[in-house]
Amino acid sequence: MKGTLWCLHGAVGQAADWQGLAVPGWAVKRVDLWRFLACCPMSMPEFGRALNAEAVADGRSQIADGLSSAIHHLPSTISRNVLVGYSMGARLGLHALLDGGPWDAAVLIAPNPGLESGAERAARREGDAEWAGRALSGExxxxxxxxxxxxxxxxxxGGHRARLSVHFRREVARSFMDWSLGAQESLWGRLGEIACPVLWCTGERDGKFTALAERAVPALRQGELWIAPGSGHRVPWDAPEAFRAKLGEFLERALS
Structure with missing residues (x-):
C-alpha cells in the first residue's frame, strides 16, 4: 500500500460522496466532516489542527504496526498521506496544510482562498446565515x-446531488457559520507557506473558480493546475474517469 487519501467532502455533502473514488495502491479514508461540529463550534484553523492531529496519530499507529511486522519478519512500509478536498473540504484542507501536518501532497478541487475585503466577508456571512436558518428549521x-x-x-x-440526511441539519447549520467563507481569513498571502506538491483542480465550465485557481497556483511552491475538460464545479463527479486518471498520474509523479 502506497499510502492514504484523506478525502474531505463539500458543503452539504457527506463522506459517502467519495465511495466511487479508487486509485490503485492507495487506501481511501472518507472523512466525515460533520463529526467535527457535532459537539460544539469549531473554527477553520481549529479544524486544521484537529485533522492534522488525527493524521499524525494514524501515522504513529502505522509505525507501531510496521515494527510489529518487522519483528515477525514481514515486509512493512510507512505509508504516505495525501489530502484530497472538494470545495468547502478543500478550503478546510488549506487550513490543515498551513498548520503543517504529515501531508506529502494535496489535491484541492475548487477551493476559494478567501475574500479580501471586509464588505465581501460581511455580505457572505449574511448570506450564509440565511442558509443556516433554512438548514436548521426549514423543510x-x-x-x-x-x-x-x-x-x-x-x-x-453527472447526476450527483447533495442528499445528506436531515439527521445532520444542526451540524450543517453550524458549518454555515463556523466555516463560512465570510468567517475565513484571506489565505492568499500564505499560499507560499505550503511546502508539499499541490494539484489544484477546477472544471472547464466553472469560470469563477478557474480564475481563482489561475491566480492561486503560481503562488504555491509546488503547484500544478488541472482544468477538467467539460466539467463544472463538481469535478470528481462531473468527470470521474478523467479525475481518477489525473489523480493517479499526479501521485505517481509527485511522490516518486
Whole structure:
C-alpha cells in the first residue's frame, strides 16, 4: 500500500460522496466532516489542527504496526498521506496544510482562498446565515433542492446531488457559520507557506473558480493546475474517469 487519501467532502455533502473514488495502491479514508461540529463550534484553523492531529496519530499507529511486522519478519512500509478536498473540504484542507501536518501532497478541487475585503466577508456571512436558518428549521427537502439549484452547482455532477440526511441539519447549520467563507481569513498571502506538491483542480465550465485557481497556483511552491475538460464545479463527479486518471498520474509523479 502506497499510502492514504484523506478525502474531505463539500458543503452539504457527506463522506459517502467519495465511495466511487479508487486509485490503485492507495487506501481511501472518507472523512466525515460533520463529526467535527457535532459537539460544539469549531473554527477553520481549529479544524486544521484537529485533522492534522488525527493524521499524525494514524501515522504513529502505522509505525507501531510496521515494527510489529518487522519483528515477525514481514515486509512493512510507512505509508504516505495525501489530502484530497472538494470545495468547502478543500478550503478546510488549506487550513490543515498551513498548520503543517504529515501531508506529502494535496489535491484541492475548487477551493476559494478567501475574500479580501471586509464588505465581501460581511455580505457572505449574511448570506450564509440565511442558509443556516433554512438548514436548521426549514423543510429539509426544500433546503436540499435550493442548494442543488445554485448556478455554480446546477447542471453539474453527472447526476450527483447533495442528499445528506436531515439527521445532520444542526451540524450543517453550524458549518454555515463556523466555516463560512465570510468567517475565513484571506489565505492568499500564505499560499507560499505550503511546502508539499499541490494539484489544484477546477472544471472547464466553472469560470469563477478557474480564475481563482489561475491566480492561486503560481503562488504555491509546488503547484500544478488541472482544468477538467467539460466539467463544472463538481469535478470528481462531473468527470470521474478523467479525475481518477489525473489523480493517479499526479501521485505517481509527485511522490516518486
Amino acid at each position: 429539509w427537502d426544500d433546503f436540499l433542492d435550493a442548494w442543488n439549484a445554485q448556478p455554480v452547482l446546477a447542471g453539474t455532477g
